Each structure stands twice: as C-alpha cells, then as structure tokens.
Amino acid sequence: MSEVTVRKQKLRKNTVKMRLIIFGTLAVLLVVCSFFSAYLTPYDPYLQDLSIAKQAPSAQHLLGTDRYGRDMLSRVIAGSRASIFSTLLLVAIITALGTAVGVTCGWTGGWVDTVLMRISDVFLAFPGLVFALAVAGSLGGGLQNAIIALVAISWPKYARIARSQTLAQKETQWMKAVRLSGSGTGKIILKHILPNILGPILVTSMLDIGTMMMELAALSFLGLGAKPPIPEWGSMMSDTRSLMTTSPWITFSPGIAIFIAVMIFNLLGDTIRDYADPKSRR
Amino acid sequence: MKKYIGKRLLQLIPVLLGITFLSFAMMRLAGSDTVTEMYGDKGAVSQQIIDAKRAELGLDRPFLVQYGSWLKGLLTGNMGVSYVSGKNVFQTFVSKLPATLLLTALSIVATVVISIPLGILAAVKHDRFTDYFLRVFSFVGNSLPNFFVALLLMQLFSIRWKLLPVISKGTTVQSAVLPTLTLAIAMSAKYMRQVRATVLEELNKDYVLGAKARGVRGSVTLWKSVLKSSMLTIVTLLALSIGSLLGGTAIIESIFMWDGVGKLAVDSITMRDYPMIQAYVVWMAIIYVMVNLITDILYHVLDPRIRLGVQEG
Numbered sequence: 001m002s003e004v005t006v007r008k009q010k011l012r013k014n015t016v017k018m019r020l021i022i023f024g025t026l027a028v029l030l031v032v033c034s035f036f037s038a039y040l041t042p043y044d045p046y047l048q049d050l051s052i053a054k055q056a057p058s059a060q061h062l063l064g065t066d067r068y069g070r071d072m073l074s075r076v077i078a079g080s081r082a083s084i085f086s087t088l089l090l091v092a093i094i095t096a097l098g099t100a101v102g103v104t105c106g107w108t109g110g111w112v113d114t115v116l117m118r119i120s121d122v123f124l125a126f127p128g129l130v131f132a133l134a135v136a137g138s139l140g141g142g143l144q145n146a147i148i149a150l151v152a153i154s155w156p157k158y159a160r161i162a163r164s165q166t167l168a169q170k171e172t173q174w175m176k177a178v179r180l181s182g183s184g185t186g187k188i189i190l191k192h193i194l195p196n197i198l199g200p201i202l203v204t205s206m207l208d209i210g211t212m213m214m215e216l217a218a219l220s221f222l223g224l225g226a227k228p229p230i231p232e233w234g235s236m237m238s239d240t241r242s243l244m245t246t247s248p249w250i251t252f253s254p255g256i257a258i259f260i261a262v263m264i265f266n267l268l269g270d271t272i273r274d275y276a277d278p279k280s281r282r
Numbered sequence: 283m284k285k286y287i288g289k290r291l292l293q294l295i296p297v298l299l300g301i302t303f304l305s306f307a308m309m310r311l312a313g314s315d316t317v318t319e320m321y322g323d324k325g326a327v328s329q330q331i332i333d334a335k336r337a338e339l340g341l342d343r344p345f346l347v348q349y350g351s352w353l354k355g356l357l358t359g360n361m362g363v364s365y366v367s368g369k370n371v372f373q374t375f376v377s378k379l380p381a382t383l384l385l386t387a388l389s390i391v392a393t394v395v396i397s398i399p400l401g402i403l404a405a406v407k408h409d410r411f412t413d414y415f416l417r418v419f420s421f422v423g424n425s426l427p428n429f430f431v432a433l434l435l436m437q438l439f440s441i442r443w444k445l446l447p448v449i450s451k452g453t454t455v456q457s458a459v460l461p462t463l464t465l466a467i468a469m470s471a472k473y474m475r476q477v478r479a480t481v482l483e484e485l486n487k488d489y490v491l492g493a494k495a496r497g498v499r500g501s502v503t504l505w506k507s508v509l510k511s512s513m514l515t516i517v518t519l520l521a522l523s524i525g526s527l528l529g530g531t532a533i534i535e536s537i538f539m540w541d542g543v544g545k546l547a548v549d550s551i552t553m554r555d556y557p558m559i560q561a562y563v564v565w566m567a568i569i570y571v572m573v574n575l576i577t578d579i580l581y582h583v584l585d586p587r588i589r590l591g592v593q594e595g
Contacts, residue, residue, distance in 0.1 A: 122300030126563070127570040128529025130547075134563040137551035138308050214427040218533055221429045222548055237429065244433060245441050252437075255430040263425040 016274050023268040030264055031088070034080035041074035045231055054247045064249045066240060072250060076257045079231035082143060084261060086226075087213040090147050094212075095205045097151065098158020103189060103197075105159065106166025117163070120156035129153075129215060136224035143232070146225035150215055154208070161204060165197035203276050207269035210262040217258050233258045287579055294575060301567045302356060306349050308563075309556045356564065362557040366550075371557045375543060375565060382535065382542030385461055386527055390520070392466035393473055398516065400470075401477025406504065408482060416474065423471025428530055432464045432537045461538045465530055469523060476519045477512075484512045514585055521577035525570050 033040060043061075049069035057064040063072035101120075105113040123131070135149035169175060169192075178192055219225040220234030228239055233254040240250045336342045355361055361371040404416040439446045439460060447457055484490070485508055493503045532544035539545065543562055550558035 118296055118300065121297055122304060125297050125301050125571050126567045127525035128527075129532065130529045130563060130566045130570075133529075133532055133547060133551060134305070134308060134559055137547075137554075137559050138311060138556070210425060217427055218429060221427075222533060222536070223552065234427075234429075237433065241433065244437055248437055251433060255427070255433065258430065259426055262427070263422070266421070266425050 016271060019267075019271045020275055023264060023271050026264045027268045030080070030261060031084060033077070034084040037077050037081045041071075041077045043071035043074045045070060045074040045078035046229060047071075054243070054250070056247070057249055063253045064247065066250045067243060072253050075231045075236065076233070076253050079233045079236060079254060079257065080261070082226045082230060082232035083213060083217060083234070083258065086143055086147060087209060087216055090150055090212050090216065091205050091209050093147070093151050094154045094208075095158055095201060098155040099162045099194075099197075099201055101155065102159040102162020102164075103166050103193060106163040106170065107185070107189060107193070113163075116159070120159050123153060123156045126153065129218065132215065132219065133222070133224070136219055141224045141227060143220075143226040143230075146216060146219040149219065149224075150212060154212070158201060158204065161201055162197060165200060166193055169193050169196050199276060203269075203273050206265075206272045209269060210266040213258065213262050213265065283582070286582060290575055290578065294571065297571060298568065301571070302353055302564055303349060305560055305564045305567070306352055309560045310345070361561050364550075364555050364558050366553050366555045366558075371561045374546070374558070375561045378541060378543045378546050379565075381540060382531055382544055385458065385465070385531055385535070385540060385542060386524070388458060388462040389465035389469060389527060390524070392462055393469045394520065396466060397470040397474040398477055401474040402481050402504075402509070404474070404478040405481035405485060408485075413478075416478075420471045420474045423467055424475075426468070428464055428468045429533050429537060431467055432460070432534055435460050435464055436537075457538070457540070461534050461540050464534050464538075465527060468530065469527060472526075473520065473523060477516055480512045480515045480519070481508060484508045514581065518577055518581050521573060521580075524573050528566055528570055 047070060049065075051069065052061075052065050053067055053069040055061060055065045055069075057072075061071050061073065063076060065071055066075065101116055105116050131153050132146075132149040135152050136146050139145040139148065175188075175192070178188055183192070216225060217232075217234030217237075220232050221238040223235070223238065226232035226235050228235055236254040237251055244251045333342070341348065352361075359372045361375075363369060364371055364374060367374070400416055404413045407413045446459055485504075490503055490508065493507070494500070531542065532547055534540070535542045535544035536548040543566070547559060547562040549555075550562065
C-alpha cells in the first residue's frame with residue numbers, strides 16, 4: 001500500500017468521523033427535543049381560537065395557524081413526539097424481535113429453524129405496505145396498531161441477518177473453545193454471540209429509521225395511525241388536505257418536518273454504515 | 283434448467299399456502315364476520331336468527347374447514363360478497379386491477395427513463411460535481427414520503443399552474459401524469475443509487491483498466507462491455523422493486539382518486555369491508571410472488587454463469 005493510499009484512507013476516515021459527530025448530534029438533538037416537546041411549544045397545541053384561524057405565517061405564528069386557530073409551529077413540535085418516538089420504539093421492537101428469532105434459528109437449527117424461516121418467507125412474500133395496510137385495517141386504526149402492523153412486515157429481514165450472523169459465529173474456532181470450556185447455552189448466546197453479531201444488525205436498524213418513519217406517517221396519513229386531535233405529522237397532513245388550495249402552509253409544515261427528520265436519520269444511518277464498513281463506501 | 287423451474291414451483295406451494303392462511307386468519311382475528319356485519323347495527327336480532335344464519339353460511343364449522351372452503355372459493359374466483367356494496371368481491375377486484383397495472387407499468391417506464399441514464403452518468407462522473415449533484419437529488423428523493431411528493435406536485439401542477447386535474451377523471455392520460463410522476467420520483471431515487479453502484483462496481487473491474495491500457499476508448503468500453511454486463515443486475519433490481527411499487531400505489535391512488543385496487547383497498551379498510559381487504563391482500567401477494575419467481579427464472583436463463591452452475595449441480 002503506497003503512502004498516498006494510506007493518507008487518502010486516513011482523510012476519508014476523518015471525514016466520516018466528522019459526519020458521524022455532526023449527524024449524531026443533530027439526531028440526538030431531534031430526539032431530545034421530541035422528548036421535551038411539551039415544554040418547547042410556544043403556544044398550547046390544542047388551544048383553539050377561531051378569531052385567528054387560517055392565518056398565514058407571521059412573526060407571532062411562525063408557521064401560521066390551522067383552521068381552528070391552533071398555532072402550527074406548536075402542533076408540529078408537539079407532533080414530533082408521536083412521530084419520532086413511535087418510530088424509535090418501532091425500530092427497537094423490530095430489532096429485538098428479529099434478532100431473537102434469528103439467533104434462535106441459527107443456534108438451534110433443525111425443525112425450529114425450518115419452521116421459523118418458512119414463516120418469515122411468508123411474511124416476506126407480501127409486497128411492501130400491502131400487508132401493513134391489511135393488519136392495520138383488521139385491527140382498526142390507532143398508533144399502537146400501526147406499530148404492530150409495521151413490526152409484522154419488518155421482523156423477517158432482521159431475523160435473516162441475525163440468523164446468518166449466528167451461523168457464521170457458530171462455526172468459528174473460538175466458539176468451539178468456548179463450548180469446550182463448559183459455558184452454558186444462555187451464557188454463550190448472551191456473552192459471546194450477541195456482542196459479535198450486534199454490529200451489522202444495529203447498522204441495519206439505523207438505516208431503517210428513516211423508512212420506518214415514512215411508513216408510519218403513511219399509515220397515519222391513511223387514517224390508520226394516530227388519530228386527531230393528537231398531533232402526528234402524517235395525520236396532520238391528510239387532515240388538512242382540503243385547505244391546501246387556500247392555506248398551503250397548514251398542510252406542508254408537517255410534511256417538511258417529516259422530511260427533515262427522515263433526512264437527518266438517513267444521513268446518520270449512511271454515515272454509521274460507512275463508519276462500520278469502510279469498504280461499502282464508494 | 284427445467285429442474286430449477288420445477289424446484290422453484292414446488293417451493294412456491296408452502297409460501298402460497300402461508301399467504302392465504304395468514305390473510306384468512308387475519309380477517310378472522312378482526313373479530314367480525316358476515317353475520318355480525320349484517321345484523322350488527324340493526325339492534326335486537328335474536329341469537330337464534332344469528333346462529334341460524336351462521337350455520338347457513340357455514341361459519342359455525344371449525345376454523346380449518348372454513349379456511350379450506352375459502353381456499354376453494356379463492357381458486358374458483360368465488361370470494362364472497364362485499365359487506366358494503368353487496369357485489370361479488372372477486373369481480374370488483376378484477377374490474378379495478380387494470381387501472382393499477384397501468385399505473386404500475388407507467389411508473390416503471392418513467393423510472394427506467396429517469397434513473398438508468400442518470401445512474402450511469404453518476405457512475406461515469408464518479409466523485410465529480412455531476413455525481414454529487416445526482417446523489418443529493420437521490421438522497422432528497424429518498425427522504426420524502428410519497429404522499430408528501432403527491433401533495434407537492436398537486437399544489438404546483440394543479441392548483442398553482444392549473445395544468446392538470448386535481449383529482450383523476452377516469453383513467454385518462456392527463457390524470458395519469460401526477461400519480462405516475464409521484465411513484466416514479468420515489469422509485470427513481472432509490473433505483474438510481476442501485477444503478478450507480480452496479481455500474482461503478484463493473485467499472486472498477488480489472489478488464490476495464492486493461493482495455494484502457496490497450497487504448498480502447500472509454501465510451502467503447504462503457505457501451506460494449508460495462509453496460510452489457512451490468513444490465514442483467516439492473517433489470518433484476520428493477521423487477522424486485524415492483525413490490526414497493528405495488529404497496530405504494532395504495533396511498534397514491536387514494537390521494538389522486540385513481541380508480542384502481544389500491545384505492546379500493548383503502549376505501550374498504552375505512553369501511554371495514556373485510557372480504558374486499560382479504561381479496562386485495564391475497565391477490566397482491568400472489569402477483570408479487572409470481573413477479574419475483576419470473577424474475578428469478580429469467581435471471582437464471584439470461585446469465586450463463588448461473589445457468590451453467592445449475593446444470594453442473
């Protein structure tokens with residue numbers, strides 16, 4: 001390896017580190033803001049005042065007001081709680097569930113593996129949101145059911161990654177040493193397998209946060225997620241669609257909020273992938 | 283090759299059974315059936331009448347028996363009647379399917395036209411301004427939810443510039459433009475990245491360097507060798523992204539009032555029309571599985587490396 005290549009690689013690594021710090025900070029900031037959103041809203045997001053309904057953005061109301069005179073900025077900030085928090089919860093559930101299934105399959109093998117993997121095949125056979133629509137539809141609306149619907153369609157991907165990683169770990173030399181030293185199954189999985197396979201799984205979940213946020217918002221947009229008057233970005237947009245002609249800021253402010261949040265998490269996910277696996281960067 | 287196709291068709295059976303079972307079980311979990319829907323809001327109907335109706339429709343039989351007869355109905359195109367309109371579910375679904383397939387086909391064409399040339403361009407101009415610009419473009423497209431894109435396009439083209447109708451008036455060219463564009467934007471953003479990565483990988487292979495050393499012009503290598511060998515992956519990736527398109531049409535169709543199966547599904551969900559939802563889920567999954575199977579088989583037929591591997595094995 002020539003000195004120039006080494007130098008180039010070092011430089012690239014530094015940029016990736018820099019990006020990681022910037023986007024990581026932004027993402028943490030977003031999550032913290034959404035956690036304390038109740039204290040950050042300039043006005044009460046539920047307070048109606050019809051005398052100032054449908055006002056265009058101004059100094060008092062930076063994003064204008066909606067048809068009941070509620071301050072849009074406050075509603076967008078308050079909406080971050082439902083949108084961002086539910087997404088993070090969703091991704092956490094999928095990751096945990098998928099990993100549990102995958103490790104079980106990879107470690108036990110045999111008929112357990114076959115049955116669980118065939119089940120995951122069936123779930124993977126449904127195209128995109130179609131199955132989520134049906135689950136949310138059969139359970140009825142509500143944020144909780146939207147999360148269940150998305151968990152149902154997303155766990156197989158994680159189960160597959162976890163399974164293949166577990167299988168790879170199982171075959172290593174040191175795993176044989178661990179087993180010879182007399183560790184029990186539980187200890188092996190928790191102390192030796194999980195720490196070694198968690199990297200690729202967590203990278204995948206970081207990359208998925210943006211997509212999940214959009215899909216959750218899509219379900220809410222269709223009326224299958226959070227229900228008004230709870231502010232949630234997707235449902236706020238579909239709620240106010242009829243006002244798009246006269247007061248577009250009401251419809252588009254939550255949309256821009258989704259866009260910004262998704263973009264920050266996508267940038268962070270890409271950066272984490274580059275950091276974890278420098279080869280994938282081109 | 284025949285052996286491979288046979289094997290894939292056999293593998294299909296458990297998946298199809300799983301799909302149908304899951305769709306059936308899910309609607310049962312919803313805790314509502316034809317009889318509850320019929321008498322639910324009519325106040326006091328005696329338990330006897332309800333039980334009699336249940337027995338008449340066969341709803342008192344064991345779960346698996348009911349699944350069996352439902353499966354038989356699925357194969358013969360008899361999937362019951364809609365709770366809302368009272369019309370035959372399967373016929374309604376089939377009558378709306380062409381509109382969705384048309385929209386899907388148009389979006390795929392638009393995606394190919396937008397993303398393949400741009401993806402190749404980005405790969406060729408790797409790490410230069412054009413590449414960065416296109417990557418930002420694809421990144422933004424990837425971070426925009428498609429319903430937001432739909433509303434933005436509607437605001438610009440229909441409300442501000444008044445060029446196109448706000449909601450579709452039947453399946454005309456004018457009403458197809460915006461839904462097609464919306465779906466194509468979301469898909470192109472993702473697909474362009476894949477095209478770029480595929481072409482770039484091919485460009486980094488040693489034979490490209492060899493050709494360059496022998497004085498072959500870059501454009502000749504690109505058109506004659508690189509694109510030829512990347513095309514197979516590119517086409518496969520396109521076929522695989524049809525799944526997200528099939529799911530994505532539901533929301534776009536209902537925004538633009540495009541009269542296809544996606545809108546039908548969303549409307550049915552709102553009205554709790556379970557037989558209709560069931561038909562939608564099952565048939566979309568079957569279509570998707572079939573598309574994937576055909577893609578896989580074509581991939582095997584077209585790629586000599588894989589084809590030979592199968593014959594040896």
